[in-house]
Amino acid sequence: MPRFSRAVALFGALLLVQPVYAQRLRLTADAWPPFTDATLVNGGLATDIVTTALARAGYASDFEQVPWARALKGVGDGRYDVLINAWYDEARTQLGEFSAEYLLNRVRFIKRREDPIEFENLAQLHEAPIAVVRGYAYSAAFDADTQLQKIPVHNFAMAVRMLAAERVRLTVEDEYVARFYLARESARVRNAVEFLPRPLSENSLHILVSLKNPEHAQIVAGFDREIARMKADGSYARLMKQHGM
Template sequence: MPRLHRACALVGLLLLSQGVLAQKLRLVADAWPPFTDATLLNGGLATDIVSTALTRAGYASEFEQVPWARALLGIGEGRYDVLINAWYNDERTLIGQFSGEYLLNRVRFLKRKDAPIEFNNLQQLHTYPIAVIRGYAYSPEFDNDVALQKIPVHNFAMAVRMLAADRVKLTLEDEYVARHYLARESAKVRNSVEFLPKALSENSLHILVSLKNPEHQKIVAGFDRVIAEMKADGSYARLMKQHGM
């Protein structure tokens, strides 16, 4: 029996030396399909990318979905280790350390395919009614332009159906989010609209690791390293394809 104990201890030390037994990280995000959603494949695109990268960096993880305000508060208090889907701002650096960019969010306009609308600057769009989701922030320039004809709606599904019915001339949404919802619309709606080429805004997506975790620098460094490796070896592209992107 003592020999068995020594053998088990030796195996444990070996696993620790190889980084196999690492701390279990508590991942958190709000529902934001297709990026983070507990009902989707592996918790959504962003959750899948982040958990895969952390696993390859030597960390086990578990995911919890909560409202955004609770997720951010939990990172600040140390109840969670990693916020999966964070846009950078200076205020958040007081509670967590940002990784490098691992996804890019592009907010783009959609129009009817038969509408001769072009977008190079917002002034060109002042004559068109635009469906916007009530309470959303799209970009400071767009949000503060009082000459734009903004028609508030409850969600993107309503906005794109109004667009397909020619009740508005434009709507806008993050490109990945729009593609996710368009795939669930009828062919009539889906085939009648298209994206304008130029994006309104771009925001890089990062993980935010709680400063309460003493290994936050190590976690971020490992995550960034593995994301680069995944892009180089093709596994990042395979994950994107699995999620329909």
């Protein structure tokens, strides 16, 4: 075979084995470890799950980390194709199309191990000082309950250390976020606390695909399909494990 013909044949063979991407998607999110953070392995748990599912659906992607308000506006304007970490909100359906749930955020109370405190309803906790991160929203009922003794702090690390030191009786945080930060605390703090069984609230996590992208419905359908397949073939569970979940 002439040299030129061999080169053409080789190039054709390479095309057959290389993935053919429908389009290159622009992904965005704010910094929210362990879900999305450019300093973490593969951009964090949510970023890894989303980019893997999209790649399996035939979409290459690039990720840009920006503040939340800019990310949401960028999806609405069409600057970004996909917001990685969105809770469902009716108003946001004017900006993009939601996928099905791919992760579940559970906001849970954390107490000292020896403390017998229980949680079935918020009224039970009115006498218990609770460390909360200033500016956070936890649930509509919790945020609106003025009888709760909320002690504002700068971050979860401060809250859980106050809990371990018996300066408050509870703190509250998304379970995955809490586990991420607890793994970085001292053994003294980590071993002193535990989650209460009942969650305060649950929020499903979705991608939000910009309505400015003419293939938004197709992107969502492909993503949902591949998430289901990843759960069936074990690759979803492997990603969770790789990220310490």
